[in-house]
Amino acid sequence: MNTPLKIGIAGLGTVGAGVIKILQTNEAQISARSGRDIIVTVVSARDRNKDRGVNLGGLKWFDDAAKLADQDDVDIVLELIGGSEGVAKSLTENALSNGKHVVTANKALIAHHGTALAMIAEQKDVCLAFEAAVAGGIPIIKALRDGLAANKIKRLYGIMNGTCNYILTNMAESGRSFEDVLDEAQKLCYAETDPSFDVDGVDTAHKLAILASIAFGTEVDFESVYTEGIRKVSPIDIQLAERLGYGIKLLGVAKQTQNGIEQRVHPCMVPINSPINHVSGVFNGVVVDGDFVDSTIYEGRGAGAGPTASAVIADIIDIARGLRIPAFGVPAGSLAKPQTVAMSEHLGPYYVRLMVVDAPGVFAEVAGCLRDHNVSMESVLQQSRDLGEPVPVVMTVHETKESDMLNTLNDIANIEAVVEYPTMIRIQTFQN
Amino acid sequence: MNTPLKIGIAGLGTVGAGVIKILQTNEAQISARSGRDIIVTVVSARDRNKDRGVNLGGLKWFDDAAKLADQDDVDIVLELIGGSEGVAKSLTENALSNGKHVVTANKALIAHHGTALAMIAEQKDVCLAFEAAVAGGIPIIKALRDGLAANKIKRLYGIMNGTCNYILTNMAESGRSFEDVLDEAQKLCYAETDPSFDVDGVDTAHKLAILASIAFGTEVDFESVYTEGIRKVSPIDIQLAERLGYGIKLLGVAKQTQNGIEQRVHPCMVPINSPINHVSGVFNGVVVDGDFVDSTIYEGRGAGAGPTASAVIADIIDIARGLRIPAFGVPAGSLAKPQTVAMSEHLGPYYVRLMVVDAPGVFAEVAGCLRDHNVSMESVLQQSRDLGEPVPVVMTVHETKESDMLNTLNDIANIEAVVEYPTMIRIQTFQN
Numbered sequence: 117m118n119t120p121l122k123i124g125i126a127g128l129g130t131v132g133a134g135v136i137k138i139l140q141t142n143e144a145q146i147s148a149r150s151g152r153d154i155i156v157t158v159v160s161a162r163d164r165n166k167d168r169g170v171n172l173g174g175l176k177w178f179d180d181a182a183k184l185a186d187q188d189d190v191d192i193v194l195e196l197i198g199g200s201e202g203v204a205k206s207l208t209e210n211a212l213s214n215g216k217h218v219v220t221a222n223k224a225l226i227a228h229h230g231t232a233l234a235m236i237a238e239q240k241d242v243c244l245a246f247e248a249a250v251a252g253g254i255p256i257i258k259a260l261r262d263g264l265a266a267n268k269i270k271r272l273y274g275i276m277n278g279t280c281n282y283i284l285t286n287m288a289e290s291g292r293s294f295e296d297v298l299d300e301a302q303k304l305c306y307a308e309t310d311p312s313f314d315v316d317g318v319d320t321a322h323k324l325a326i327l328a329s330i331a332f333g334t335e336v337d338f339e340s341v342y343t344e345g346i347r348k349v350s351p352i353d354i355q356l357a358e359r360l361g362y363g364i365k366l367l368g369v370a371k372q373t374q375n376g377i378e379q380r381v382h383p384c385m386v387p388i389n390s391p392i393n394h395v396s397g398v399f400n401g402v403v404v405d406g407d408f409v410d411s412t413i414y415e416g417r418g419a420g421a422g423p424t425a426s427a428v429i430a431d432i433i434d435i436a437r438g439l440r441i442p443a444f445g446v447p448a449g450s451l452a453k454p455q456t457v458a459m460s461e462h463l464g465p466y467y468v469r470l471m472v473v474d475a476p477g478v479f480a481e482v483a484g485c486l487r488d489h490n491v492s493m494e495s496v497l498q499q500s501r502d503l504g505e506p507v508p509v510v511m512t513v514h515e516t517k518e519s520d521m522l523n524t525l526n527d528i529a530n531i532e533a534v535v536e537y538p539t540m541i542r543i544q545t546f547q548n
Numbered sequence: 549m550n551t552p553l554k555i556g557i558a559g560l561g562t563v564g565a566g567v568i569k570i571l572q573t574n575e576a577q578i579s580a581r582s583g584r585d586i587i588v589t590v591v592s593a594r595d596r597n598k599d600r601g602v603n604l605g606g607l608k609w610f611d612d613a614a615k616l617a618d619q620d621d622v623d624i625v626l627e628l629i630g631g632s633e634g635v636a637k638s639l640t641e642n643a644l645s646n647g648k649h650v651v652t653a654n655k656a657l658i659a660h661h662g663t664a665l666a667m668i669a670e671q672k673d674v675c676l677a678f679e680a681a682v683a684g685g686i687p688i689i690k691a692l693r694d695g696l697a698a699n700k701i702k703r704l705y706g707i708m709n710g711t712c713n714y715i716l717t718n719m720a721e722s723g724r725s726f727e728d729v730l731d732e733a734q735k736l737c738y739a740e741t742d743p744s745f746d747v748d749g750v751d752t753a754h755k756l757a758i759l760a761s762i763a764f765g766t767e768v769d770f771e772s773v774y775t776e777g778i779r780k781v782s783p784i785d786i787q788l789a790e791r792l793g794y795g796i797k798l799l800g801v802a803k804q805t806q807n808g809i810e811q812r813v814h815p816c817m818v819p820i821n822s823p824i825n826h827v828s829g830v831f832n833g834v835v836v837d838g839d840f841v842d843s844t845i846y847e848g849r850g851a852g853a854g855p856t857a858s859a860v861i862a863d864i865i866d867i868a869r870g871l872r873i874p875a876f877g878v879p880a881g882s883l884a885k886p887q888t889v890a891m892s893e894h895l896g897p898y899y900v901r902l903m904v905v906d907a908p909g910v911f912a913e914v915a916g917c918l919r920d921h922n923v924s925m926e927s928v929l930q931q932s933r934d935l936g937e938p939v940p941v942v943m944t945v946h947e948t949k950e951s952d953m954l955n956t957l958n959d960i961a962n963i964e965a966v967v968e969y970p971t972m973i974r975i976q977t978f979q980n
Binding site for chain 1: 570573574578581679687838840845847848865866871
């Protein structure tokens with residue numbers, strides 16, 4: 117057996133405590149799989165007196181996490197503080213610079229600084245690993261980086277935020293509004309007090325940018341991710357989508373197109389029988405399309421102490437086994453500058469809902485707007501006919517350029533009988 | 549860049565040709581990910597003149613695959629011959645003994661001789677890798693061995709044979725008989741001329757034994773797998789299962805129970821809304837339950853040149869990157885002798901279909917048989933009432949020991965009004 121591998125944990129929230137719990141519970145097996153013992157030597161957190169449900173006896177304790185970067189009895193720093201700047205960033209930089217491996221669950225940090233941090237790691241011949249940063253317990257980083265490494269990845273998409281998926285699943289099942297369900301999710305602790313990182317799509321965008329980098333061999337490019345959350349998804353659209361054979365999910369989609377890489381996060385209509393539509397509640401699911409392997413699908417819990425700590429420890433075991441794979445699958449210095457495609461260039465089918473009075477009379481005007489921008493209608497559905505009252509009219513249109521779609525919506529909004537700005541949801545099929 | 553890694557390929561069927569095609573098509577990217585070039589130097593196959601759709605120019609050719617075991621210009625032998633004995637086995641043994649890595653897609657070989665072969669590999673400090681042996685393009689071996697390594701695996705189950713899943717999916721959609729759909733599958737080349745390895749469950753059993761070894765840290769124990777195929781699945785049972793809220797799938801299930809490890813392959817009724825029931829056609833799907841990660845699910849194509857070769861090359865890239873993980877996750881010498889549980893001890897719910905004449909009169913007798921063996925009925929369904937003609941009566945029973953169930957069926961079969969031996973299908977829920 118080799119010498120033990122010594123761990124310093126910065127941050128003892130649910131994930132940090134979860135890591136200690138798993139290392140204690142499954143100690144013998146983790147040692148056997150690692151080929152050496154894994155021992156926690158040092159921890160750091162703000163409150164020494166908090167009961168975390170795990171035994172911290174005998175561990176060296178620092179109030180200042182920054183100190184973990186240069187301890188002799190730490191081989192791997194677990195950065196579980198969070199946030200893209202501040203202590204999380206400086207600790208990671210310093211630990212790597214001091215020749216220590218860093219394992220992190222911090223998607224914001226990797227989304228913003230992943231390429232630069234990977235550079236430091238490689239200069240020092242240590243690992244920067246972040247399986248836990250994307251999709252919790254699902255080993256999606258390893259699947260992309262190792263399991264599918266023979267393939268050119270054509271596209272990946274997925275549900276990477278359990279809070280949003282819980283809310284959308286619940287809205288679909290109960291017919292309730294976004295606000296109602298968010299409120300409940302907050303009470304159940306499925307959503308934060310300030311839910312904006314989740315429901316506005318930022319969290320998904322972080323994760324998408326990380327996966328896209330590994331998939332396409334490009335620098336992490338969070339800034340280019342088009343991001344739109346789920347606040348505007350309404351029960352009526354969920355209901356109408358269902359009638360058309362679709363579910364509504366918040367997807368992150370990254371795609372290699374002829375003009376460059378498209379990265380986008382927004383509510384999507386997905387075919388009701390597609391695997392991604394079956395991913396419900398707090399579960400996450402990611403679909404990866406490779407040129408030879410075709411579609412592969414990964415599902416599991418995207419958050420929580422157990423699943424996230426499971427991913428953190430998988431990275432530790434990798435390091436214990438001697439694995440030295442560049443953070444993004446290829447050396448950071450050889451990651452290409454991503455050529456990105458603006459969202460206005462996106463091509464795909466769309467769902468549009470208008471609220472109109474006097475629907476029959478308005479069809480010709482709407483059709484004219486579509487024609488003016490070369491938008492081709494696929495179907496139209498008028499749910500009810502209540503003269504005088506606004507009624508929903510729903511259209512789906514064939515593959516259209518986003519900018520043409522937006523211009524069309526602007527024109528439609530100017531029709532007198534259209535009483536509010538049209539609602540638009542992008543449709544994600546197996547093709548686009 | 550390190551020195552190139554030299555590959556010798558034994559067997560140029562669809563997978564061997566697929567490997568060459570991917571290595572040529574994605575050459576630059578595979579080199580970047582591997583940190584070195586991967587070059588095929590030697591090949592071996594029976595027919596030199598066959599057009600395989602790939603360029604074999606400049607490659608050394610041996611008619612006798614055994615020669616690949618001791619070539620100086622071969623670092624990795626790809627064993628793509630197949631079969632658990634003969635050339636495949638001796639080539640693998642000799643190549644490992646000569647200090648060459650072996651990558652194989654041969655599930656029969658690993659199911660029968662995996663532990664012994666892993667011992668040789670470890671003595672010589674080389675890799676034995678077989679990602680392609682289970683579930684084709686899905687990186688399930690790496691998920692179990694690496695991604696979920698922090699967990700005690702409680703259970704895994706899956707659809708690991710695309711032929712059977714194609715047949716069952718098609719039977720469910722069309723209402724046709726097993727024989728009809730098998731015939732069509734053979735014409736479409738989804739089933740072999742001799743389909744017995746697939747439809748009798750042997751292929752699934754091979755794969756299950758391999759996954760169970762990694763999951764539970766035990767020696768590969770193919771001999772203990774209870775194996776039952778899909779020949780007896782009939783359209784009427786598929787139809788009735790659907791009415792009860794179930795689909796029928798051929799599953800391989802491996803489970804750690806209090807009394808030891810249960811390994812079984814047989815048709816299962818699974819809840820119609822469960823993720824595994826959504827895996828349709830030739831697709832494979834595997835569910836792994838870990839103690840901390842909870843359920844994770846993996847889906848993709850389980851066969852075909854592209855997906856299988858994708859998995860073979862993933863193993864090659866692992867080796868090129870310097871990965872040296874024991875074949876089954878822990879050193880072969882430390883794999884435990886599996887304590888196996890006989891199928892007669894299996895506990896679970898069951899579906900039973902009787903064909904009876906004069907159904908009302910027979911219920912009391914059937915209920916008596918159940919009572920005699922302490923079997924607790926959950927539901928009963930009589931589809932139609934046609935006095936004089938045999939009609940199906942369908943029951944589901946709560947968790948029951950297999951031996952009790954079989955004894956009950958024997959007793960029921962002796963009831964005069966029961967006109968044929970009862971049909972029994974095990975029910976697989978999320979709990980059992």
